[in-house]
Amino acid sequence: MFSLLRSSNAFAIDLGTNNTLVYQPSRGIILDEPTSISFDTKRSSFFDSGASSRRMWGKNPQHIEVMHPLSKGAIANLTVAKAYIKEVIARIAQSRFFKPTILVSVPSDLNSMERGAVVEACKDGGAREVMLIKDPFSAALGSMQEIELPKGVLVLDIGAGVSDISLLSCNGIVMSKSLRVAGNDLDEAIIEYFKANKRILISHNDAEHLKKELGNLINREEVTMQINVKNLVSRLPERFVASSHDVHQAIMPLVDKMVSLTHRMLSELPPAFAQDIYDQGILLTGGSSMLLGLDCYLSAKLEIAVNVVDNPLQNIILGAGRAMEDVRYSSLLGA
Ligand SMILES: Nc1ncnc2c1ncn2[C@@H]1O[C@H](COP(=O)(O)OP(=O)(O)OP(=O)(O)O)[C@@H](O)[C@H]1O
Ligand SMILES: [Mg+2]
Structure with a gap:
């Protein structure tokens, strides 16, 4: 099995709740995209995946459904996850008959059913062999x-x-x-805080943006940012000035x-x-x-x-790649 991982058809995947990265030995990171897939419900068919699918989230028309295959590190919906992995494999495919061997980095606390779901989604999505490595090793x-x-x-x-x-x-x-x-819960907490304390509704994208721009756990100097929100009393859109104090209050618990x-x-x-x-x-x-x-x-x-670490968004995939390439770490790879 380990030798299969050294073939040119072998890839490592960091299948994260928000981001999917793929590594190919000798080439490095070849895909880095949001873990998102969308379907056309009118035609009952695949519509889009990755960054362009994620960008539609919250702005999608009625007939397009944007889905997140993973929730809290585990597969949330096996059918959606299979379709998503199939798309990831299609993106890295080298030929029509491409059946890669893949090493997937997964959270260390997945139970055996959750680990089984990852293997099944990858096999049904087109992988020939699937191995797993736990995220902390990667x-x-x-x-x-x-x-x-x-x-x-x-x-x-x-x-x-x-x-x-x-x-x-x-x-x-x-x-x-x-x-x-983790991070998505910080975004949710920001949404809930503004709903409860300011009577406004903000989008997930704005909540994440506020977290990244105004979230600061050491410098308590007040910084503000203008966002477009929906007023829950008037039900109308308006401009609102959010402050770092609000973000701090929201995320600290x-x-x-x-x-x-x-x-x-x-x-x-x-x-x-x-x-x-x-x-x-x-x-x-x-x-x-x-x-x-x-x-x-x-x-x-x-x-x-x-x-x-130097590169917090990429170091799991780089580590999974290293585990594939270095025999000292073959014992970390399992099913
Ligand atoms: N500058 C930043 N400040 C705060 N949070 C950030 C920043 N940049 C990214 N994030 C958060 O990092 C999270 C994504 O991190 P990462 O890609 O490691 O998660 P994941 O691997 O998809 O998820 P998981 O490992 O939990 O399944 C998101 O919640 C995002 O908002
Ligand atoms: Mg992760």
């Missing part, structure tokens, strides 16, 4: 950690649907904890859940790893690690160094 390898050594590496991955913290050593997971609360997850993990670490972890700190990855000041906030609350 994340650590993507930042060039030597996880085969008897030395603890603590990885905190905060993506769109899942926050996961895992302690790795000797090519294995010593312990891990996860929370199905969830950020504190991420801090508690990390705190629980640190408090249960086996003593043999204390030295390694306090020497090296926590490796922070996933798109949500780019929330301004999150590293400093975690570090101040937990009194431990927190190091954000």
Whole structure:
């Protein structure tokens, strides 16, 4: 099986709640797109996938349905996921009879049914062989950690649907904890905050935009941004000035859940790893690690160094690619 992964028909896929990336040995990252697919309900047929499908979300006409194949890191709808994987494979296809071998990086807390669903979706989507690797291994390898050594590496991955913290050593997971609360939940919290406190409705895209532009966990200086919203009292559209104070109020309860997850993990670490972890700190990855000041906030609350990886949106796929190419990591690949 491992030799199959070294063939020219082998690819690694990071199948994330919001983003899908594909890596081909010797070429690098060949696809990086939102995990989105849309269907034409009038014709009962596929309509679009990736970035152009995601852009339609919330702005779609009645006969187009925009769907998210994954929710909180797991396949939400198997039929939709199969159609989506088929599209991903069609995009990387080299011929009409193309049946690749694929290595999929998945959250470490998926149960056997959820893992089975990923394998089934990939096989029905056109893959010949499917192997899985757990995200924390990929994340650590993507930042060039030597996880085969008897030395603890603590990885905190905060993506769109899942926050996961895992302690790795000797090519294995010593312990891990996860929370199905991450970046998408921060967006939802922002929407709910404005609904409850300002009587306005904002779009998912604007909520994510506010989070990225105004979200800041260290600098509390007030910054504002104008957005177009729907007034829930008049029912009419209007322009609204959102402030960083509002975004902060909205997201802090969830950020504190991420801090508690990390705190629980640190408090249960086996003593043999204390030295390694306090020497090296926590490796922070996933798109949500780019929330301004999150590293400093975690570090101040937990009194431990927190190091954000160089490329939080791509290091899982780069690590999965590394696992495919390096025999030292073949034991990390499974079904
Ligand atoms: N600058 C930023 N500030 C805050 N959040 C950000 C920033 N850039 C991206 N994000 C968030 O990162 C998340 C996407 O990260 P990522 O691609 O790692 O998730 P995923 O792999 O699709 O999800 P998961 O691993 O949870 O299944 C989104 O919620 C997005 O809003
Ligand atoms: Mg991810």
